[in-house]
Amino acid sequence: MTEPFGARLRHAMDERGPLCVGIDPHSSLLAGWGLNDDVAGLERFSRTVVEALADRVAVFKPQSAFFERFGSRGIAVLEKSVQEARAAGALVVMDAKRGDIGSTMAAYAETFLRKDAPLFSDALTVSPYLGYGSLKPAVDLARESGAGLFVLALTSNPEGGEVQHAVRDDGRTVGATMLAHLAAENAGEEPMGSFGAVVGATLGDLSSYDLDINGPLLAPGIGAQGATPSDLPGVFGAAVRNVVPNVSRGVLRHGPDVVALRDASDRFADEIRAAVATA
Numbered sequence: 001m002t003e004p005f006g007a008r009l010r011h012a013m014d015e016r017g018p019l020c021v022g023i024d025p026h027s028s029l030l031a032g033w034g035l036n037d038d039v040a041g042l043e044r045f046s047r048t049v050v051e052a053l054a055d056r057v058a059v060f061k062p063q064s065a066f067f068e069r070f071g072s073r074g075i076a077v078l079e080k081s082v083q084e085a086r087a088a089g090a091l092v093v094m095d096a097k098r099g100d101i102g103s104t105m106a107a108y109a110e111t112f113l114r115k116d117a118p119l120f121s122d123a124l125t126v127s128p129y130l131g132y133g134s135l136k137p138a139v140d141l142a143r144e145s146g147a148g149l150f151v152l153a154l155t156s157n158p159e160g161g162e163v164q165h166a167v168r169d170d171g172r173t174v175g176a177t178m179l180a181h182l183a184a185e186n187a188g189e190e191p192m193g194s195f196g197a198v199v200g201a202t203l204g205d206l207s208s209y210d211l212d213i214n215g216p217l218l219a220p221g222i223g224a225q226g227a228t229p230s231d232l233p234g235v236f237g238a239a240v241r242n243v244v245p246n247v248s249r250g251v252l253r254h255g256p257d258v259v260a261l262r263d264a265s266d267r268f269a270d271e272i273r274a275a276v277a278t279a
Protein backbone atom coordinates (compact mmCIF):
# COMPACT_ATOMS: atom_id res chain seq x y z
CA MET A 1 0.00 0.00 0.00
CA THR A 2 1.47 3.36 -1.05
CA GLU A 3 2.14 5.86 1.72
CA PRO A 4 -0.25 8.82 1.31
CA PHE A 5 1.02 11.85 -0.59
CA GLY A 6 0.96 14.12 2.48
CA ALA A 7 3.32 11.80 4.37
CA ARG A 8 5.61 11.34 1.35
CA LEU A 9 5.74 15.08 0.80
CA ARG A 10 6.52 15.80 4.47
CA HIS A 11 9.45 13.32 4.38
CA ALA A 12 10.75 14.81 1.13
CA MET A 13 10.51 18.35 2.54
CA ASP A 14 12.33 17.31 5.72
CA GLU A 15 15.08 15.60 3.73
CA ARG A 16 15.56 17.99 0.81
CA GLY A 17 13.88 21.23 1.86
CA PRO A 18 10.51 22.40 0.56
CA LEU A 19 11.50 23.97 -2.79
CA CYS A 20 9.40 22.96 -5.79
CA VAL A 21 10.94 23.75 -9.16
CA GLY A 22 8.57 24.24 -12.07
CA ILE A 23 9.19 22.68 -15.46
CA ASP A 24 7.75 25.45 -17.63
CA PRO A 25 9.20 25.31 -21.15
CA HIS A 26 8.10 28.80 -22.24
CA SER A 27 9.03 29.49 -25.87
CA SER A 28 11.16 32.42 -24.62
CA LEU A 29 13.10 30.05 -22.34
CA LEU A 30 13.65 27.56 -25.17
CA ALA A 31 15.06 30.43 -27.22
CA GLY A 32 17.21 31.58 -24.29
CA TRP A 33 18.62 28.06 -24.01
CA GLY A 34 19.46 28.05 -27.75
CA LEU A 35 16.77 25.46 -28.45
CA ASN A 36 14.16 25.41 -31.18
CA ASP A 37 10.54 25.95 -30.23
CA ASP A 38 9.65 22.39 -31.24
CA VAL A 39 9.26 18.93 -29.71
CA ALA A 40 13.00 18.21 -29.80
CA GLY A 41 13.66 21.50 -27.94
CA LEU A 42 10.92 20.67 -25.44
CA GLU A 43 12.40 17.25 -24.80
CA ARG A 44 15.95 18.55 -24.37
CA PHE A 45 14.77 21.30 -22.01
CA SER A 46 12.71 19.00 -19.79
CA ARG A 47 15.33 16.27 -19.64
CA THR A 48 18.03 18.80 -18.70
CA VAL A 49 15.93 20.19 -15.83
CA VAL A 50 15.14 16.72 -14.48
CA GLU A 51 18.72 15.46 -14.79
CA ALA A 52 20.14 18.61 -13.19
CA LEU A 53 17.80 18.82 -10.22
CA ALA A 54 16.10 15.48 -9.49
CA ASP A 55 18.64 14.60 -6.80
CA ARG A 56 18.12 17.80 -4.80
CA VAL A 57 14.59 19.20 -5.03
CA ALA A 58 11.66 17.71 -3.17
CA VAL A 59 9.15 18.40 -5.91
CA PHE A 60 8.92 19.18 -9.61
CA LYS A 61 5.84 20.91 -10.99
CA PRO A 62 5.58 20.45 -14.76
CA GLN A 63 3.20 22.98 -16.29
CA SER A 64 1.07 20.88 -18.62
CA ALA A 65 0.13 23.83 -20.87
CA PHE A 66 3.65 24.15 -22.24
CA PHE A 67 3.63 20.49 -23.30
CA GLU A 68 0.02 20.39 -24.55
CA ARG A 69 0.76 23.13 -27.07
CA PHE A 70 2.76 20.57 -29.09
CA GLY A 71 -0.16 18.08 -29.19
CA SER A 72 0.32 14.35 -28.74
CA ARG A 73 4.11 14.54 -29.14
CA GLY A 74 4.28 17.17 -26.42
CA ILE A 75 2.19 14.98 -24.15
CA ALA A 76 4.59 12.11 -24.83
CA VAL A 77 7.46 14.33 -23.62
CA LEU A 78 5.43 15.23 -20.53
CA GLU A 79 4.84 11.54 -19.78
CA LYS A 80 8.53 10.80 -20.08
CA SER A 81 9.49 13.77 -17.89
CA VAL A 82 7.07 12.72 -15.15
CA GLN A 83 8.31 9.15 -15.22
CA GLU A 84 11.99 10.16 -15.22
CA ALA A 85 11.52 12.65 -12.38
CA ARG A 86 9.67 10.10 -10.24
CA ALA A 87 12.20 7.37 -11.03
CA ALA A 88 14.98 9.74 -9.90
CA GLY A 89 13.32 10.20 -6.51
CA ALA A 90 11.49 13.52 -6.81
CA LEU A 91 7.77 13.98 -6.31
CA VAL A 92 5.76 15.36 -9.22
CA VAL A 93 2.87 17.78 -8.93
CA MET A 94 1.16 17.99 -12.31
CA ASP A 95 0.03 21.56 -12.85
CA ALA A 96 -2.93 21.01 -15.15
CA LYS A 97 -5.57 22.92 -13.11
CA ARG A 98 -8.40 20.63 -14.10
CA GLY A 99 -11.96 21.32 -13.03
CA ASP A 100 -15.34 20.31 -14.51
CA ILE A 101 -18.68 18.77 -13.62
CA GLY A 102 -18.21 15.67 -11.49
CA SER A 103 -18.73 13.09 -14.25
CA THR A 104 -16.03 14.71 -16.41
CA MET A 105 -13.84 15.35 -13.38
CA ALA A 106 -13.79 11.58 -12.92
CA ALA A 107 -12.09 11.25 -16.33
CA TYR A 108 -9.52 13.93 -15.47
CA ALA A 109 -8.84 12.07 -12.24
CA GLU A 110 -8.33 8.82 -14.20
CA THR A 111 -5.83 10.65 -16.42
CA PHE A 112 -3.54 11.89 -13.66
CA LEU A 113 -4.36 9.98 -10.48
CA ARG A 114 -5.02 6.36 -11.55
CA LYS A 115 -1.90 4.46 -10.49
CA ASP A 116 -1.33 2.76 -13.84
CA ALA A 117 -2.14 5.81 -16.02
CA PRO A 118 0.70 6.99 -18.30
CA LEU A 119 0.52 10.49 -16.77
CA PHE A 120 0.14 9.34 -13.15
CA SER A 121 1.55 12.04 -10.89
CA ASP A 122 2.00 12.29 -7.14
CA ALA A 123 -0.45 15.19 -7.06
CA LEU A 124 -2.56 17.30 -9.41
CA THR A 125 -3.62 20.95 -9.32
CA VAL A 126 -7.40 21.34 -9.62
CA SER A 127 -9.84 24.22 -9.89
CA PRO A 128 -12.81 24.18 -7.46
CA TYR A 129 -14.66 26.95 -9.26
CA LEU A 130 -17.41 24.60 -10.50
CA GLY A 131 -18.05 24.02 -6.79
CA TYR A 132 -15.81 22.16 -4.36
CA GLY A 133 -18.13 19.13 -4.50
CA SER A 134 -17.42 18.69 -8.22
CA LEU A 135 -13.89 17.61 -7.22
CA LYS A 136 -15.17 14.56 -5.31
CA PRO A 137 -14.10 11.98 -7.96
CA ALA A 138 -10.57 13.37 -7.81
CA VAL A 139 -10.54 13.39 -4.01
CA ASP A 140 -11.75 9.78 -3.94
CA LEU A 141 -9.27 8.51 -6.53
CA ALA A 142 -6.38 10.42 -4.94
CA ARG A 143 -7.15 8.71 -1.62
CA GLU A 144 -7.28 5.30 -3.31
CA SER A 145 -3.96 5.85 -5.16
CA GLY A 146 -2.01 7.54 -2.36
CA ALA A 147 -1.89 10.72 -4.44
CA GLY A 148 -2.75 14.31 -3.55
CA LEU A 149 -4.50 17.40 -4.86
CA PHE A 150 -3.68 21.09 -4.77
CA VAL A 151 -6.89 23.09 -4.93
CA LEU A 152 -6.76 26.68 -6.20
CA ALA A 153 -7.73 28.73 -3.14
CA LEU A 154 -5.94 32.11 -3.32
CA THR A 155 -3.98 32.31 -6.56
CA SER A 156 -0.87 34.40 -7.13
CA ASN A 157 -2.26 36.53 -9.98
CA PRO A 158 -3.82 39.93 -9.24
CA GLU A 159 -7.05 39.04 -11.10
CA GLY A 160 -7.81 36.14 -8.74
CA GLY A 161 -9.20 38.36 -6.00
CA GLU A 162 -12.48 39.18 -7.80
CA VAL A 163 -13.51 35.54 -7.42
CA GLN A 164 -11.53 34.33 -4.42
CA HIS A 165 -12.09 37.34 -2.12
CA ALA A 166 -15.79 37.53 -2.93
CA VAL A 167 -17.86 37.26 0.27
CA ARG A 168 -20.54 34.57 0.51
CA ASP A 169 -23.88 34.70 2.31
CA ASP A 170 -22.29 33.14 5.42
CA GLY A 171 -19.74 36.00 5.60
CA ARG A 172 -16.78 33.87 4.51
CA THR A 173 -14.85 34.58 1.34
CA VAL A 174 -14.81 32.02 -1.45
CA GLY A 175 -11.08 31.41 -0.85
CA ALA A 176 -11.66 30.84 2.87
CA THR A 177 -14.43 28.37 2.02
CA MET A 178 -12.01 26.33 -0.10
CA LEU A 179 -9.48 26.32 2.74
CA ALA A 180 -12.17 25.10 5.14
CA HIS A 181 -13.09 22.23 2.77
CA LEU A 182 -9.43 21.20 2.68
CA ALA A 183 -9.07 21.35 6.46
CA ALA A 184 -12.02 18.95 6.66
CA GLU A 185 -10.43 16.53 4.13
CA ASN A 186 -7.17 16.50 6.12
CA ALA A 187 -8.63 16.24 9.62
CA GLY A 188 -6.71 13.81 11.83
CA GLU A 189 -4.07 12.96 9.19
CA GLU A 190 -0.45 12.68 10.32
CA PRO A 191 2.11 14.04 9.65
CA MET A 192 -0.18 16.01 7.33
CA GLY A 193 -3.00 15.37 4.90
CA SER A 194 -2.73 14.99 1.14
CA PHE A 195 -5.16 17.73 0.13
CA GLY A 196 -3.31 20.99 -0.33
CA ALA A 197 -4.20 24.52 -1.33
CA VAL A 198 -2.59 26.81 -3.89
CA VAL A 199 -1.90 30.10 -2.12
CA GLY A 200 0.24 32.69 -3.89
CA ALA A 201 3.42 33.96 -2.26
CA THR A 202 2.60 37.33 -3.86
CA LEU A 203 -0.46 38.06 -1.74
CA GLY A 204 0.98 39.92 1.26
CA ASP A 205 -0.36 39.44 4.76
CA LEU A 206 -2.95 36.63 4.79
CA SER A 207 -3.57 36.68 8.54
CA SER A 208 -7.32 37.13 7.92
CA TYR A 209 -7.32 33.62 6.39
CA ASP A 210 -7.11 30.38 8.36
CA LEU A 211 -4.26 28.64 6.55
CA ASP A 212 -4.06 25.86 9.12
CA ILE A 213 -5.48 23.14 6.87
CA ASN A 214 -3.20 20.34 8.12
CA GLY A 215 -2.02 20.01 4.54
CA PRO A 216 0.51 21.49 2.15
CA LEU A 217 0.28 25.02 0.75
CA LEU A 218 1.74 25.25 -2.75
CA ALA A 219 3.04 28.82 -3.08
CA PRO A 220 3.81 30.03 -6.60
CA GLY A 221 4.94 33.59 -7.27
CA ILE A 222 8.57 33.62 -6.15
CA GLY A 223 11.02 34.92 -8.72
CA ALA A 224 9.44 36.12 -11.97
CA GLN A 225 6.18 37.24 -10.30
CA GLY A 226 8.05 39.36 -7.76
CA ALA A 227 7.78 37.54 -4.42
CA THR A 228 10.96 36.51 -2.59
CA PRO A 229 11.73 33.75 -0.09
CA SER A 230 11.96 36.36 2.67
CA ASP A 231 8.28 37.24 2.06
CA LEU A 232 7.13 33.77 3.11
CA PRO A 233 6.87 34.22 6.91
CA GLY A 234 4.95 37.48 6.50
CA VAL A 235 2.49 35.93 4.05
CA PHE A 236 1.96 32.56 5.71
CA GLY A 237 2.62 33.15 9.41
CA ALA A 238 2.68 29.95 11.44
CA ALA A 239 1.54 27.91 8.42
CA VAL A 240 4.91 28.53 6.74
CA ARG A 241 6.11 25.08 7.87
CA ASN A 242 3.65 23.53 5.43
CA VAL A 243 4.53 25.80 2.52
CA VAL A 244 5.95 24.33 -0.69
CA PRO A 245 7.34 27.39 -2.48
CA ASN A 246 7.40 27.08 -6.27
CA VAL A 247 9.96 28.77 -8.50
CA SER A 248 9.82 28.20 -12.25
CA ARG A 249 11.33 30.95 -14.45
CA GLY A 250 13.51 32.19 -11.57
CA VAL A 251 15.50 28.93 -11.77
CA LEU A 252 14.96 27.95 -15.41
CA ARG A 253 16.37 31.20 -16.84
CA HIS A 254 19.81 30.06 -15.62
CA GLY A 255 19.89 27.07 -18.03
CA PRO A 256 20.96 25.28 -20.06
CA ASP A 257 24.16 25.13 -18.04
CA VAL A 258 23.60 22.36 -15.50
CA VAL A 259 25.88 23.86 -12.87
CA ALA A 260 24.15 27.23 -13.15
CA LEU A 261 20.73 25.55 -12.83
CA ARG A 262 21.88 23.69 -9.72
CA ASP A 263 23.38 26.86 -8.22
CA ALA A 264 20.17 28.81 -8.81
CA SER A 265 18.04 26.07 -7.32
CA ASP A 266 20.39 25.70 -4.31
CA ARG A 267 20.32 29.47 -3.73
CA PHE A 268 16.52 29.54 -3.63
CA ALA A 269 16.49 26.44 -1.43
CA ASP A 270 18.94 28.05 1.04
CA GLU A 271 17.04 31.34 1.14
CA ILE A 272 13.77 29.50 1.70
CA ARG A 273 15.27 27.37 4.50
CA ALA A 274 16.64 30.50 6.19
CA ALA A 275 13.33 32.36 5.86
CA VAL A 276 11.32 29.45 7.28
CA ALA A 277 13.77 29.06 10.17
CA THR A 278 13.16 32.66 11.26
CA ALA A 279 9.37 32.23 11.37
Ligand SMILES: O=c1ccn([C@@H]2O[C@H](COP(=O)(O)O)[C@@H](O)[C@H]2O)c(=O)[nH]1
Binds near residue numbers: 224246248
Ligand atom coordinates in the same frame (compact mmCIF):
# COMPACT_ATOMS: atom_id res chain seq x y z
O1 LIG B 1 -1.78 30.80 -8.44
C1 LIG B 1 -1.03 30.25 -9.23
C2 LIG B 1 -1.16 28.93 -9.59
C3 LIG B 1 -0.22 28.37 -10.42
N1 LIG B 1 0.79 29.09 -10.93
C4 LIG B 1 1.77 28.40 -11.80
O2 LIG B 1 3.04 28.39 -11.16
C5 LIG B 1 4.08 28.64 -12.09
C6 LIG B 1 4.77 29.93 -11.74
O3 LIG B 1 5.82 30.19 -12.63
P1 LIG B 1 6.90 31.36 -12.41
O4 LIG B 1 7.72 31.30 -13.65
O5 LIG B 1 7.71 31.01 -11.18
O6 LIG B 1 6.16 32.62 -12.27
C7 LIG B 1 3.41 28.65 -13.47
O7 LIG B 1 3.45 27.32 -13.97
C8 LIG B 1 1.98 29.03 -13.18
O8 LIG B 1 1.08 28.51 -14.10
C9 LIG B 1 0.92 30.40 -10.58
O9 LIG B 1 1.86 31.11 -11.00
N2 LIG B 1 0.00 30.96 -9.73
